Amino acid sequence: MKSRKLIVSIVLMSLVLAAAMIGCSSTPKTEPQAAAEPQFEKYHAIVDARFVMDHITVPMAENVMIIDSRPKRAKYDKGHIPGAVSIPFSQFDKMTDQLPAEKDALLIFYCGGLKCPLSHKSAFKAEELGYTNIKVFAKGFPGYMKVAGNYPAVSVEWVKAQLDKGADIVVIDARPKKPKYDKGHIPGAISIPDSQFDKYQDLLPAEKDKTLVFYCGGLKCPLSHKSAKKALAMGYTSVKVFATGYPAWVAYAGKDATVKTTAVQSGGEEGSIDxxxxxxxxxxxxxxxxxxxxxxxxxxxxxxxxxxxxxxxxxxxxxxxxxxxxxxxxxxxxxxxxxxxxxxxxxxxxxxxxxxxxxxxxxxxxxxxxxxxxxxxx
Amino acid sequence: MKKWLMFALALTISISFVGAAFAIDKGNKRKGKYIYRKVYKACHERGEVDSAKPPINPDAKTQAEWTTVFSGKTFDEFGCADEWSQLSDEDLSNIYAYLHDHAADSPTPLKCK
CATH class of the missing domain: 3.40.250.10 (Rhodanese-like domain)
Structure with a gap:
């Protein structure tokens, strides 16, 4: 009788255990917390990539400012929407003097995508300051880069750091060779004037995945942007624009960090170089x-x-x-x-x-x- | 005696002129090397020789021997007579400079690399 009770107990326990195991395996997995709706208050005026791109001009319109709310060094320097200025959310209160004077200017804030609250928070702060035409590009920098044909802008700090460490990049001066490039350019930069891009495109590397960085005469200069688009059309996959260009380089690295073109001079013998x-x-x-x-x-x-x-x-x-x-x-x-x-x-x-x-x-x-x-x- | 003196003077002058006629200036040895090789490339393409490489290297002769060859314009041993006959005096002086400067007794004797 005792042994019968024992067998029944074992069978029951086994059933309970099995049921528990089946239950464990069939219980639906809870969605990861990360996929849940972001837990922050979203700004009420959200715009898409097309809206942002419609407002990217060279130079930028005076009554429009695209603002990158991400940390500058870690994010903005490495790649940002061309024309955007860096006002990290963490520095917003200290940098309000960089916002346009006119309160009805269009401010477009962005940061690192849908899960990033920084642009929304910055937008609310701007609203508190009295700005009346504020938008948030919620898909942010990743959303901008997803659009075919778009390319990032990089800062002078990033360009200098890459050159200092000998990174495998090709820097291209899109300004006219004479007199701009010959008078002074970033060391190592090759001259492919945008107006002669087709003629000199053979100077670009054969490897289409090599990073190309185009620059010209600063934020008012469209040449580097035009050349970057041509390079993308050629199939290059890593194209960047150093939009603040040569003036920013001189200001940041100093005049000593520029070089003039050395004219080739003949040596003594016919055909020889000095x-x-x-x-x-x-x-x-x-x-x-x-x-x-x-x-x-x-x-x-x-x-x-x-x-x-x-x-x-x-x-x-x-x-x-x-x-x-x-x-x-x-x-x-x-x-x-x-x-x-x-x-x-x-x-x-x-x-x-x-x-x-x-x-x-x-x-x-x-x-x-x-x-x-x-x-x-x- | 005076006649003999005049004859000797005339002979000396004549010999000088003949010597000058056979003298050859040294041209550009870099250009000479290219022209020298070009002669045999053309000759080879014409089918007269088996190789486009010049058959005689600069170090095959001494500088004096090269001077003799080019002063006398005796190029039979080079073959490819058609090509040699079309060379200008400037071409010859360039080839001479190349062969002479890399002759066997020169500071830099050279095979035709």
Whole structure:
């Protein structure tokens, strides 16, 4: 009898346990808290991306201000809606002097998307200050970037930091080369004037995922924006505009952090480049010339200039039609013999190329990437 | 005696002129290298030679020997007579500069790399 009770008890307990387990597995999962409606008071005038984009102009209209409420360094510097000013919510009270004087000016606040309260909170604060035409772009920066063809603007702090750490970006000066770029530009920037974009687009990198940063003459200059759109149309996937441009660079990095174009000067021998000028170009803006190392691949692999392309002299003739006409071409080798031959080959086969030079010197490449030119006595 | 003196003077002057006629200026060796190779490229394309590479390297002769060759314009050993006959004096002086400056007894003897 006892054993029968025991069996019944075990069976009952098993059933209870099984039921409990089934119950556990079939209980609907509660929605994560994150997906719930944001727990903050939303501003009453919400606008979409189209509304924001309709108000992005270069320069921005005086009675319109797009305001990025996110933290500046962590968010705004890395990417923001072009034309937007940074007034982080945490700094709002200290920065009200940056808001337009006219209380009926259109203020569009945004931050990091639907879950971000910063733009709404800033909008309420602006309302308290008496502004009457306030909107919140609730989808914020992510919503803006989702629109095909849109690109972010970056700040001068971000550009300088990238260049200082040697990031793999290409900075493009969209201003006219003469006199703007030649007079002064960001070190390492290449010149592709927007008006000649199609002609010089071959200067852009072949890799379409490389980050391109266009700049021109500041917030009133549309050239960098126009060029950025052309680059996107070409298929580049990481295009940014440094909208505050060259004036911001000079103000932030200083005049000493700009470079003038070094004019290519002939050396003593016909077709040769002045060695001092060549050295300066390599050290300051190697991208301003198309540098061709005509040595054999085995020699090239032991060391060459960082920006040099290797076209062995025996293969040069077939590739002469492909040489770019957009910047000076300089041939190098170990002694000036093959580079000199390359110079005369181009003179013979493509005489319309006027800016062609060779280095008439012995070139020694060191392990640390440096090089030494030794004048060759003819 | 006076006749002999006049004859000797005339002979000296004549020899000088003949020498000057065969003298060759040294041109641009970089250009010379390109023209020298171009001669054989054209000759090779025409089918006269098997290789586009020049058959005689600069270090095949001494500087004096190159001077003799170019002063006398004796280019038979080079082959490709058609191409050589079309070279201008400037072309020849450029090729001469290239071969002479990289001759066997020069500071930088060179094979035609």
């Amino acid at each position: 060695n001092a000028v060549f050295t300066k170009i390599i050290n300051t803006e190697p991208g301003s010339i198309y540098l061709v190392d005509v040595r054999d691949p085995a020699e090239f692999s032991t060391g060459s200039f960082e920006t040099a392309v290797n076209i062995p002299i025996d293969q040069l003739e077939a590739k002469i039609p492909e040489l770019p006409a957009s910047r000076p071409i300089v041939f190098v080798c170990g002694t000036g013999a093959r580079s000199g031959e390359a110079y005369y080959m181009v003179q013979d086969l493509r005489p319309e190329l006027k800016e062609v030079y060779y280095v008439e010197a012995e070139i020694t490449f060191n392990q640390d990437g440096s090089f030494k030119l030794t004048q060759v006595t003819q």
